[in-house]
Amino acid sequence: MMKIRKAEPDDLTRMMEIYVSARTFMAEHRNPDQWGATGYPQEEVLLDDIRRGRSYVCVRDDGHIISTFCFLIEQNGIPSDRDFMEGGWLDSSPYGIIHRLASDGSQKGTGTFCLEWALEQCPHMRVYTHTANAPMRGLLVKQGFTQCGILHVQRDPFPRAAYEKLPDPET
Numbered sequence: 001m002m003k004i005r006k007a008e009p010d011d012l013t014r015m016m017e018i019y020v021s022a023r024t025f026m027a028e029h030r031n032p033d034q035w036g037a038t039g040y041p042q043e044e045v046l047l048d049d050i051r052r053g054r055s056y057v058c059v060r061d062d063g064h065i066i067s068t069f070c071f072l073i074e075q076n077g078i079p080s081d082r083d084f085m086e087g088g089w090l091d092s093s094p095y096g097i098i099h100r101l102a103s104d105g106s107q108k109g110t111g112t113f114c115l116e117w118a119l120e121q122c123p124h125m126r127v128y129t130h131t132a133n134a135p136m137r138g139l140l141v142k143q144g145f146t147q148c149g150i151l152h153v154q155r156d157p158f159p160r161a162a163y164e165k166l167p168d169p170e171t
Contacts, residue, residue, distance in 0.1 A: 002110065004117045007046075007055035007068065014065045015046055015057065022102035031132040033158050040155070041100055058114055060107070067110045070099040073122050087149015089126065090164045096122030101136070111139050119143075123167035128160040137161055 007015065023035050035041070049055035049070045058067035075094050098118050103110040119125055128151060129136045141147075145163035152159060 001061050002058050002066070002107070002113050004056050004058055004114065006053060007050050007057045009047065009050055011057055011065060011068075012043060012046060012050070015055075015068045016043065018065070018068050018102050018104050019100075021104045025105060026133065029135060031130055031134070033156070034130040034133055038156070056114075058103075058110055058117075065104075066106050067101070067103040067114055069101040069114055069118075071118050071121065072097060074126075084149050084151045084162070085159065087147075087151075087162065089148055089162070090146065091124065091166055093124055094122070095124040095126050095164075097126045101127075111136070112143065115139065115143050119165070123165075125165045126163065128162040131159050131161050133161075137163075 019035065019041060023039075026032065026034050027036055046055060052072075054070050054072040056069055056071055057065045058069075059065050073094060073096050096118055098115070101111060101114055115125075115127075125145070127136075127140055127145065129140075131137075131150065137147075140163045143165065145165045148162045148164050150159045151162050
């Protein structure tokens with residue numbers, strides 16, 4: 001069994017270990033540029049997320065952290081540091097967004113569990129990831145996300161595939 005909780009400063013070392021593991025996994029799966037060249041995310045980024053209350057960890061029953069991510073709810077539009085090359089978002093209403101979802105790979109289904117938790121917090125979700133991140137892109141499609149286009153961030157030159165999931169109209 002897994003659960004999600006807010007990350008705390010004492011979790012930082014374990015979170016950094018997970019990102020090291022995730023960088024290795026991505027490099028082995030034809031995605032060496034995501035977080036690899038720059039060592040992103042740096043400790044300062046994670047500590048800022050923790051201070052802002054938007055950093056989360058997924059833990060097993062024994063309390064061991066197996067995954068980490070940033071989750072927040074945006075109230076409108078698209079932040080100015082992201083520009084679409086092609087496509088666009090499906091809806092402009094408030095949405096949840098996950099950044100930097102990473103797992104240590106020790107338990108299957110962790111990514112699905114984290115995404116489902118986020119969708120419970122906000123049923124309108126957006127996620128973008130490197131175009132070479134086939135595992136994450138497959139997970140998003142499996143979870144019912146629609147690819148909306150390709151966008152860029154200011155941090156690096158690598159394009160991101162943008163995905164969005166709208167609330168189920170029957171709920």
